[in-house]
Amino acid sequence: MTIAVCPGSYDPVTAGHLDVIERCARFFDEVHVVVAVNAAKTPLFSEGVRVDVIRRALEKDGFPNITVASTSGLITDYCKDVGATVIVKGLRQNGDYEAELGMALVNRKLAGIETLFLPADPILEHISSSIVKDVARHGGDITGMVPDCVAPMLVEALNKENEERS
Numbered sequence: 001m002t003i004a005v006c007p008g009s010y011d012p013v014t015a016g017h018l019d020v021i022e023r024c025a026r027f028f029d030e031v032h033v034v035v036a037v038n039a040a041k042t043p044l045f046s047e048g049v050r051v052d053v054i055r056r057a058l059e060k061d062g063f064p065n066i067t068v069a070s071t072s073g074l075i076t077d078y079c080k081d082v083g084a085t086v087i088v089k090g091l092r093q094n095g096d097y098e099a100e101l102g103m104a105l106v107n108r109k110l111a112g113i114e115t116l117f118l119p120a121d122p123i124l125e126h127i128s129s130s131i132v133k134d135v136a137r138h139g140g141d142i143t144g145m146v147p148d149c150v151a152p153m154l155v156e157a158l159n160k161e162n163e164e165r166s
Contacts, residue, residue, distance in 0.1 A: 003084040004028040004116070007036045007075045010050050011043040012150045014132055016124040018057055020090035023118060025063045032082055033058075035070035044133065044157050047072075057147035076111035087115045092125040133158070 006021050010033075025031045035050045043050070047070045054068045071078045075087060087107060089100050097117070104115035119125075127145050136142050136154045143151065 001029040001083075002086070003030045003032065003082055004086045004088050005032045005034055005075065005079050005082070005084045006088050007034045007078075009038065009041065009043060009129065010035050010054060011041075011045055011129050012132065012146055012154055013050070013054050013057055014124075014127045014129055014146050015144060016090060016092070016120055016127045018147065019121050019124055020088065020118050021058070021066065022061065022063065024088045025066050028086070028088075029065060031063075031066045031088075032078070032084060033066060033068045034075065034078055035068075036075060037070060037072040039072070044161065045153070049153075053147070053150060053153070056149050074110070076107050076113050079107075079113050080111055085113065087113055089115060089117055090120050091117045092120045092128070094125075094128075 004024055004027070006024055008017060010017060021031065021033055033054055035047055035054070037047050045053070051068050051070050058066055058068070079087065087104070091097055091100065100115070100117065107113045107115060132142050132145050133154070135145070137158050142154065146154065
């Protein structure tokens, strides 16, 4: 059985993330979508919310070979724990390769885990969690950029963030 891990911050999960995850699920027996908790970052959504949203977004298409989890440790440790042999990352045309290559080399050195890069769907390659948050923060339409369940949550979280700053 081949097990793959798709790690990310997923703050929030986007249509681009889901595309990579769903494509990955066609190639591997089991796919673990892992919300990576990074103490150096302050996410908009909690770890639990991000895991729940990804589960809900994937539920509609019925992918029985996908598990959604989180970790605050090294992705390579998570991979070892579940028996994964590959990490899958989506790449856009905005310099993702340079950033991801360094992590891929470290992951191979740490645990012998290979990284497979999947190119983003050209229709979705401009979408990132940061851009989605910025568009929503300024009242723009994020329809199609995120799963339907994310848009109202994002608006609510950004409104709360603005109130806390005031």
